[in-house]
Amino acid sequence: MDNVLKRGYEARKVTRIGLVINVLIACMKLLAGFFGKSSAMIADGVHSLSDFFSDIIVIAGLRLTDKPEDACHNYGHGKIETLVTVFISCLLMIAGFYIMESGISKMIGVIQGQELLRPGWIAFFAAIFSIVSKEGLYVYTIRAGRRINSPVLIANAWHHRSDSLSSIGTLIGIGGAILLGNKWVILDPIASVVVSLFIFKVGYDIIKPAINELLECSLNNEEINQIKDILDRYSEVKSYHKLRTRRIGRKIAIDVHTLLDKRLNIVEAHDIANLIENDIRALFGDISIINIHIEPFL
Structure with a gap:
């Protein structure tokens, strides 16, 4: 179960x-x-x-x-x-x-x-x-x-x-x-x-x-800052934008666009995204809905 x-x-x-x-x-x-x-x-x-x-x-x-x-x-x-x-x-x-x-x-x-x-x-x-x-x-x-x-x-x-x-x-x-x-x-x-x-x-x-x-209100400032702290923890993440959050009952839904080092290959970029997802789920629970969009940092 x-x-x-x-x-x-x-x-x-x-x-x-x-x-x-x-x-x-x-x-x-x-x-x-x-x-x-x-x-x-x-x-x-x-x-x-x-x-x-x-x-x-x-x-x-x-x-x-x-x-x-x-x-x-x-x-x-x-x-x-x-x-x-x-x-x-x-x-x-x-x-x-x-x-x-x-x-x-x-x-x-x-x-x-x-x-x-x-x-x-x-x-x-x-x-x-x-x-x-x-x-x-x-x-x-x-x-x-x-x-x-x-x-x-x-x-x-x-x-x-x-x-x-x-x-x-x-x-x-x-x-x-x-x-x-x-x-x-x-x-x-x-x-x-x-x-x-x-x-x-x-x-x-x-x-x-x-x-x-x-009314699709965002998470509170403390929770949003915790998500930002996780993103800032990874040196491969050069920047991020379009961070959107909301609650769906007991679930937390998070969408964010991350700009990664362009020298990373697709496998390495995917692994970084997975690590970020795992850290966020450890914070908000494994039923969280997390979508991380990867973009190259130019």
């Missing part, structure tokens, strides 16, 4: 584990909200269901991403992972908007004299369990995403954390209502509005590089 297939397999395995955990957590929250008479916990359970649906979309997207190149997709299907990353980021920001809208409406209701139900302890402990389990799932998923360089896994990890953050707001509201009395129920919507702002920030940070990739 090559590295691309290994990465795809590991990404799907991590997501499938998350899918099972998300289903269990969502069911637990809904039951705890019903029996604990907590509307906040029921809303939190509905939010958890979005993680379940996002996991299904991630698994489907990763399967399509791992398809090999074909006549219509000469560079593979890596951009599907980028599209899924954008979709997950949008779900994340929609979840943030839902949490903010719910929090603001509850704050207005409390200010206007609306009395919220005082929840039971079962909802309180369900919120604690949700925070711990979702934080664990976040850590597990984001570590795997960084290890295999998968933006969609990283985005999905932050979706898990958004559920954990929303549960913190729910925990504060439920705990305040139980321990301090009904007048402190307003702590729940206040905390949820603050949490929603963090969710918006995370969603923006994830979607920005994904959009840039879809």
Whole structure:
């Protein structure tokens, strides 16, 4: 199994584990909200269901991403992972908007004299369990995403954390209502509005590089300078130009025109080009797409 297939397999395995955990957590929250008479916990359970649906979309997207190149997709299907990353980021920001809208409406209701139900302890402990389990799932998923360089896994990890953050707001509201009395129920919507702002920030940070990739944005300056350092390492390379770079999912695509000493024969020039390719692949991974055009230096 090559590295691309290994990465795809590991990404799907991590997501499938998350899918099972998300289903269990969502069911637990809904039951705890019903029996604990907590509307906040029921809303939190509905939010958890979005993680379940996002996991299904991630698994489907990763399967399509791992398809090999074909006549219509000469560079593979890596951009599907980028599209899924954008979709997950949008779900994340929609979840943030839902949490903010719910929090603001509850704050207005409390200010206007609306009395919220005082929840039971079962909802309180369900919120604690949700925070711990979702934080664990976040850590597990984001570590795997960084290890295999998968933006969609990283985005999905932050979706898990958004559920954990929303549960913190729910925990504060439920705990305040139980321990301090009904007048402190307003702590729940206040905390949820603050949490929603963090969710918006995370969603923006994830979607920005994904959009840039879809728009064929170049690698960052540090990565481009690393490529230039490799080219400068070879004395046979007298100059180079038309250095172009872009990302295709987990792949890096690089095109460059090199001007080599005209006294080199075609075999020697080809060997130099191969050495440069190997050095770049050692830096960016063996699935990199590298095209080196050779020209004589006059």
